[in-house]
Amino acid sequence: MGAEGGLRERKKLQTRAALADAALRLALEKGPDHVTVEEIAEAADVSVRTFFNYFPHKEHAIIGRNPEHLERALDRMRTAPAGESPLTTMWYAVQDVLRDLESDGELSRRGELIMSSPTLLYQLMLSSLDDERQLTAALAERMGEPAGSTRPALIVSAAGAACRVAMELHKAAPGRPVLELVREGFQLLAQGIDTAFGPDNERGSS
Amino acid sequence: MGAEGGLRERKKLQTRAALADAALRLALEKGPDHVTVEEIAEAADVSVRTFFNYFPHKEHAIIGRNPEHLERALDRMRTAPAGESPLTTMWYAVQDVLRDLESDGELSRRGELIMSSPTLLYQLMLSSLDDERQLTAALAERMGEPAGSTRPALIVSAAGAACRVAMELHKAAPGRPVLELVREGFQLLAQGIDTAFGPDNERGSS
DNA sequence: GAAAAACTTGCAGTCAGTGCAAACTATTAA
DNA sequence: TTAATAGTTTGCACTGACTGCAAGTTTTTC
Structure with missing residues (x-):
């Protein structure tokens, strides 16, 4: 199914995209200063710690x-x-x-x-x-x-x-x-x- | 001695300067990322809380x-x-x-x-x-x-x-x-x- | 199918930054 | 001088960002 890369890599891209999407969506909804990393992580179904494995700051995820x-x-x-x-x-x-x-x-x-x-x-x-x-x-x-x-x-x-x-x-x-x-x-x-x-x-x- | 303003105002300027100076000095000494607000406040002889009455962030004080x-x-x-x-x-x-x-x-x-x-x-x-x-x-x-x-x-x-x-x-x-x-x-x-x-x-x- | 490598997670901890209420101090009016 | 007032400082409690570490899981590799 996946054209390139192993499952692992596809999953990573997916997670990253999910986080970035959630971040943007929530930032638009609530204003960028009122979103917490916790919410973003939750929306993307990963732990807060994992969020920080992907992005160094909240802002980075929003900017995407x-x-x-x-x-x-x-x-x-x-x-x-x-x-x-x-x-x-x-x-x-x-x-x-x-x-x-x-x-x-x-x-x-x-x-x-x-x-x-x-x-x-x-x-x-x-x-x-x-x-x-x-x-x-x-x-x-x-x-x-x-x-x-x-x-x-x-x-x-x-x-x-x-x-x-x-x-x-x-x-x-x-x-x-x-x-x-x-x-x-x-x-x-x-x-x-x-x-x-x-x-x-x-x-x-x- | 103080040319203008009351004692209160002079003191404020003094505190502000003391904080900015301490911030710059410490940043040069230890690298800007390794200074804590606590140290800066201590060096200027005020509480951490007071620091934040003067500057919104650590960086603001360093940039001065x-x-x-x-x-x-x-x-x-x-x-x-x-x-x-x-x-x-x-x-x-x-x-x-x-x-x-x-x-x-x-x-x-x-x-x-x-x-x-x-x-x-x-x-x-x-x-x-x-x-x-x-x-x-x-x-x-x-x-x-x-x-x-x-x-x-x-x-x-x-x-x-x-x-x-x-x-x-x-x-x-x-x-x-x-x-x-x-x-x-x-x-x-x-x-x-x-x-x-x-x-x-x-x-x-x- | 088992060892290795990569990824996720929870946990504990540091630090930044904010709101609040109490203590303190300069200013002002009496 | 004193008493009221207004501005400042401070401690405290709290939220939230971010990091390191030590398990756990999952994918990959052989």
């Missing part, structure tokens, strides 16, 4: 990140066509992930939940930190830049900022789709966010 | 943010000369804060500590979230942009990204001062981080 997304993004970076500009590469990677989330109908449900809870949001940002490091490394290599250079790091980090801003704006005014907002952000970043920037030319006096 | 910094930054936004470009305004605000931290010798000690501990870093980012909202609102108003527009939000958020990247790079290679790295980041953001960006022009086939 898909590890595959980072993998796919890294892959895209590495296999990008030679002439493609770095932000463009980044754009395709982001687009890919967002599309995937959207197709689940997850993007709105989960996204809104996350944006509305500081605890969740910072937990997400925290897990992004690690991603950003990996993405930066991959991008730097692709660009042929040395490890300590600013541009690749800033591209990755600013792209993250654009995504967050997009989600925030989307939450405030759901009219415009997230993807479009992200795209606008990328556009701005690409062309220059403030072409009149010039700290030393403007200070007339004093 | 100066609320004045946000105030000054907001002020700078509001009183910026009419012709000044938004990122430039942002730059002066950031510069102001960094200089202040540097003059204490705090920037390296605390900064490195923060960058090396995910818990601290995300706690810092969390408190930045709130700042970002306020700064965005102030900047949007200054720019005469409507509330939901992307540019001011992105400017603030990307500036934050630039600061984080600068600190990270500085930690990896302490040769270049943070301020210079931040400046480089701002420069890149201003001119355009990737002028060759163009998702739709590049995909030849498929």
Whole structure:
């Protein structure tokens, strides 16, 4: 029946999914701060201790990140066509992930939940930190830049900022789709966010 | 002796400072994850309960943010000369804060500590979230942009990204001062981080 | 079918963080 | 100075997150 992996592995995936689902459902129902791990574990029919074998925190389960997304993004970076500009590469990677989330109908449900809870949001940002490091490394290599250079790091980090801003704006005014907002952000970043920037030319006096 | 405020107020400031100092010292000594609130409270000669009257979390005490910094930054936004470009305004605000931290010798000690501990870093980012909202609102108003527009939000958020990247790079290679790295980041953001960006022009086939 | 490896669970324990009520201390008014 | 008042500190009891350890179970492997 099971296509790949033994029974053991399938069961693990099942448990993980059950926990993540229960976590999201309960968080949406009761508000993320009013769910206890005990409830989540109970809903997924495992012990509390087992919950912590799968997730390091409650928040991690609620956020329910898909590890595959980072993998796919890294892959895209590495296999990008030679002439493609770095932000463009980044754009395709982001687009890919967002599309995937959207197709689940997850993007709105989960996204809104996350944006509305500081605890969740910072937990997400925290897990992004690690991603950003990996993405930066991959991008730097692709660009042929040395490890300590600013541009690749800033591209990755600013792209993250654009995504967050997009989600925030989307939450405030759901009219415009997230993807479009992200795209606008990328556009701005690409062309220059403030072409009149010039700290030393403007200070007339004093 | 006390210039302003009654004895009560002075005492509060004193206690707060004592707690923040103890928190930073102990965190540097033992690593941020191995300090307990009990130790901090003990070192500052107050009860654990009192600690929580001053700070919502352990991390908050370690980070020891100066609320004045946000105030000054907001002020700078509001009183910026009419012709000044938004990122430039942002730059002066950031510069102001960094200089202040540097003059204490705090920037390296605390900064490195923060960058090396995910818990601290995300706690810092969390408190930045709130700042970002306020700064965005102030900047949007200054720019005469409507509330939901992307540019001011992105400017603030990307500036934050630039600061984080600068600190990270500085930690990896302490040769270049943070301020210079931040400046480089701002420069890149201003001119355009990737002028060759163009998702739709590049995909030849498929 | 038995030994080995992986997974689950309960239990005991540490630590963070909160609400409450009592004790204490600065401030204010008389 | 004193008495009322308002703000602060503290202890206590409690919930809940999270960890290590030592059984138990279940899957895998031979």
